[in-house]
Amino acid sequence: MKIATRTLYENIINNLGRASIDLSKANETVSTGRKINTASDDPLGLLSVLDIRSSMANIEQVGRNITTGKLWINVSESSLNGAYEFLYQAKALLVSVNNADVEPDQAADTLNGYINQILSLANSRVNDSYIFAGTKTDTKPFSFDEANPDQVNYNGNADPFSVKVGIDTRVTVGANGEEIFGEMFETLIEAKLNIDDPAYDIEGAIDDIEDQLDTLTAAISDVTFAMIQFDVKEKILEDLHLAYEDEKALIENADINEAVVNLKMKQLVYETAMSSSASVMALSIVDYL
């Protein structure tokens, strides 16, 4: 048995080649910090990473949707609270008039002020979108009728604006303004016009306002509930995002200690191969003849 000279040298070339490829791969892992650098490094791992990335992109999007939703809810909440405040004042005013503590014509002016304040709150906007106009977000929902200035018209529709927080799941963040403010304007305008009329049923109006305050309270608690929903959802998504991040890192990222040890090992193998090859190459029978 013998080794052909060609074989000897070819083995040296092949072995050094293989050792240097291993070394370069180990170096790539250390320097990129990643196990998967091309699809073929770990196709199944890559598939999981792709799925995770899509899920994360989705979570981030829902996060953005929730941010939009919260913005609406915040504006909605403060508008409704403001409206509640003015309506409550209006009720107090009517009670005072009823108790003859306040002059009726003075009260009419104040009522007119409240009407205008509530009207402006009912026309609140988020980024140029009217929040109490249903989905007709580009249309100012409440305005005085052109022919009859003592009438407020609703120009929106009945479908409230909503944001998407999941598959087929939407949270309503806008509102059908007519449901909330429609009767309020009627009652207040009627009160303003008739308050100095002794035949005016002022106690009936106070009862109506009580009902409308309840409507507002209900709307405010809806909004608060939506806010809680968003907060809970946001927290869940945050946790989920973290969990995905961890899982992705586990598949994608190299264990840096292991990678460095591996690199050292490959380096050692390469150096040893070079030194042993060099000493084998130096051997020749010719030197001894």
Place this chain on the structure above:
Amino acid sequence: MSNSGLLLSIAKDALLAQQYGINVTAQNIANADTPGYTKQTPVFTSRTSISYNGLTFGSGVTIEEIIQARDNYLEERLRDQGTNLSGLEEKEKYLSFIEGIFNEDSEYSLSAQLADFWNAWQDLSNNPSGELERTMVYETSSLLADNFTYLKENLVAIERDINQSIEEGVNQVNQLIAQLASLNSEIINLEATSPANDLKDQRNVILEELSSYIDIKCYEAGNGNLTVLTSDGHILVDEASVSSILFEDGDIKWDSGGGTEATITDSINGGKIGGWLELRDENIATYKDNLDEFAESLIFEVNRIHASGVGKATFTEVQGTYKIGDSSSAVNSSGLYFQNNVTDGSLKFWIYDETGNVVDLGGPAGELPIDIDVDLTTIDGIVSAIDGLGGGNISAEVTSQGYLKITASSDYTFAFSDDTSNILAALGINTFFSGTNADTIAVNSCLAENKAYIAAGRVDSDGSIAAGDNSNACAIADLQYEEISFSEAGTTFENYCHSLVGLIGIHSKNIQDQRGSSEIIVSQLTEMRDNASSVSLDEEMTNLIKFQHAYAAAAKLIKTADEMLEVLLAVR
């Protein structure tokens, strides 16, 4: 014969023989690194002995022949494995290139852009009337469409490269075949008298090169003739006669040279050409098909929903993007690309006057209901139902190029809703994407000009249109969760995309692994072959010393014979 005469003759033989031995050793040393060179060994035999004075003496040495240390079985296995390896190497090279094109590790990857696409629709749903959001939907979708086209173009370019390689490979094979044939005839001539060692080495090298292109079978006959056949038995070389292979219309054909042809594409399973063919006909063909199917489904599914929606503005003019073959035939034989996706159903057509009010067309809320029966309804029928409506302010026609066109005049506009038949998606009316596959996918050009036509909302049941209606944008975004029926199985767009990328990775990894193990087999076989047939300098140097000493000893013999003769001559 005198004793000293015999001695001289033996000595002369020995001198010559050792000299030949040194020559052979010199040839071996000279070719220590020549690929394909097979080590040669002189075969010494002693001459027939002669009888003298009742005694039998040997009469010297002769070199009978110079043999090659060839192991035909190993050569054949090595050739087969070499064929296998060179095919795998080509596949690995191209697959890792394809992997690079489908680079999933970047924000421009198909799956990342698909995610961006769905997200853009959701961003639009958060602000349906926003200009910025509309532009984002348009830009993101254009990038996605461009990426489809880019990937497909690259696959086609690689395919073109491969075809070119095959063509060059075929030329190379024909040249090698011709060289084999001419070596064959030289070898047959020479072998009649003596072994044609070096020519056979040359022929082997060529055979090895030939087998790196295609898988072959070969047989050597006693007279030195080498017959080479394709794997399915078509003769390529026999003695000096050659056939050739041709590359025609993507197929490899065998041509006997005498008018007989056969297609042998499917029987080439190894070598570079085999690798190229498999890449082209299996790998790349599959990736292309998958990409096309993906694009086609995305186009249709998005369009199906988009066509029932309405944008910020209603149409003054709209033209279909899909060509109608025969507008007088029923929808399912109208020649529309998506004609088979149309189902029985209906849609609503709305006309708005100059003040934006619904023009009464007879439906419950003033709409025109259009019923579609795929076996009965014709495009002409739809045209005549619409043409002339709104007091003559709406006109409809099939253009001379074969597209449906609807136009409004006098500030009238129109819109569509509730299409349960998919006819609008098939016609390309109020659609989001145009095109039918990965090459042609693009965002409908009418949206490029007017992004207000991106349908985020829907016409309400009373015909009104609300700027904040995001129902259609949400429905399109929800497509990402829907199971779409693809030819192989039902799955989501995302999974389909990921599987495609994964498939390329798996193919590439498998080939890398196979190439790795094939390489080891080849290097082991090469080692075995070389150890048996190739030159060891240690061995040759030892032989050289051996022959040198024997030569010196033979010279000593001549000197001895000479001295003996002198002694004799000195006797008076």
